[in-house]
Amino acid sequence: MSSSVELDKDKFVIGIFATNQIRTGAHRRYIELLLGLAKRNYKVICYSPVDFFNNRIYKHIPLQINQKSPIPISVQLLFKVLLDRKNNCLKNNSKILVFSGTTNLAAIVLSRKLNAPIVLGVRSNLYEDRKLSISNHGIKVFKYSFENKYVKKAYLWLFSKYEKIVYQKADIITVQNPDDKKNIKMRTKNDKIYTIPNNINVNWIEKHNFESSNTSISLKKICFIGSLIERKGIRHLLKAYNTLSHEQKDIELHIAGKGRLDKYIREFVKKKRLDRVFLYGHIENPLTFLKSMDLLVVPSTIDSFPNVIFESWYVGTPVIGSKVGGIYYQLLDERLLFKPGNPEDIYKKLKRSLNPEYYEKIREISNERKKQFVFDWIEEYEKILNYI
Numbered sequence: 001m002s003s004s005v006e007l008d009k010d011k012f013v014i015g016i017f018a019t020n021q022i023r024t025g026a027h028r029r030y031i032e033l034l035l036g037l038a039k040r041n042y043k044v045i046c047y048s049p050v051d052f053f054n055n056r057i058y059k060h061i062p063l064q065i066n067q068k069s070p071i072p073i074s075v076q077l078l079f080k081v082l083l084d085r086k087n088n089c090l091k092n093n094s095k096i097l098v099f100s101g102t103t104n105l106a107a108i109v110l111s112r113k114l115n116a117p118i119v120l121g122v123r124s125n126l127y128e129d130r131k132l133s134i135s136n137h138g139i140k141v142f143k144y145s146f147e148n149k150y151v152k153k154a155y156l157w158l159f160s161k162y163e164k165i166v167y168q169k170a171d172i173i174t175v176q177n178p179d180d181k182k183n184i185k186m187r188t189k190n191d192k193i194y195t196i197p198n199n200i201n202v203n204w205i206e207k208h209n210f211e212s213s214n215t216s217i218s219l220k221k222i223c224f225i226g227s228l229i230e231r232k233g234i235r236h237l238l239k240a241y242n243t244l245s246h247e248q249k250d251i252e253l254h255i256a257g258k259g260r261l262d263k264y265i266r267e268f269v270k271k272k273r274l275d276r277v278f279l280y281g282h283i284e285n286p287l288t289f290l291k292s293m294d295l296l297v298v299p300s301t302i303d304s305f306p307n308v309i310f311e312s313w314y315v316g317t318p319v320i321g322s323k324v325g326g327i328y329y330q331l332l333d334e335r336l337l338f339k340p341g342n343p344e345d346i347y348k349k350l351k352r353s354l355n356p357e358y359y360e361k362i363r364e365i366s367n368e369r370k371k372q373f374v375f376d377w378i379e380e381y382e383k384i385l386n387y388i
Helices: 004-009 025-039 073-083 085-090 104-114 126-137 149-169 178-187 234-247 262-271 286-290 307-315 325-331 343-353 356-373 377-387
Strands: 012-016 043-048 059-062 094-099 118-121 139-141 144-146 172-175 193-195 221-225 252-256 277-281 295-298 319-322
Touching (some): 012 085, 012 104, 025 377, 085 104, 118 377, 126 178, 149 178, 178 325, 221 234, 234 262, 234 343, 262 277, 286 307, 295 307, 325 356
Parallel strands (some): 012 043, 094 118, 221 295
Antiparallel strands (some): 139 144
């Protein structure tokens, strides 16, 4: 660690990453952000179970997290950072940057310990996400599951109070779209909320050199990429495809991802005898997958700003999606949007896209929309860090 004289000159950013794998777009974004700040002379320190940085940040502090422990990961993280004596020298000289989730409690505790401000990146509508999850899967505590509606109601009340505390403790909150900003303003008195949408020009996309590699001229292969969970809307897409497949026998649906609904999907496909639905599970390189498809469908009922839209646009595959959250602000054009949670509306959009002229039009619109999201995303966070 640097001497105290050097510390006064340095800009320290502390990150906390809870998982041992980069599974989601939010995970990729967070790692990209920390690496980007490190390149711009910030002294980035990150607590995480795995070193994703390969000596490209100032310091990685390994965490021993027991994924099978009855103690929640958020609580494990809290004690790990609280008991770490190595961070004592950073007091009054650091800023904590986390993306909301299991790291919230640890960030708050570390903030109090170091007297360091928190920049909290909110990556989804946490309350609505949790509400949808427990309505379909109940509340799981250790090995027990609770389905009672009063228990669910009490849980959601407690969660809303916890969410409010987290927002109050943050010095600055960043969101990805105006709807999330409005939602948080309704839940907290904290008015330091800034909108920073995602950008398309990020390293993990551009390094593959697949730009505009898709040359489809008609629709045959529909695809979905994402976690197989309720809020991603895969049930609605399946129902829409089932209707369409009776009219267009050669149309295909390709599904990449893992999640709780995997069993439901397999049973649905078998029951409906959908022999042109292909399941891939988790895929390592979505760009390779996307460039071989004709259309990406993003049917989420809750989604703040899905990276998969940018990945699809980058390779040139057109996108249609739900008129909800950040998807609306990404796509914007009504010809690319359908009602959320509405299989019938998805079906109508898909059927219309079978027309070659209409398909070419949504390709053109997608290519125009992506130009709006080429900007310096890291710089936007630099502005926030310099503000506090």
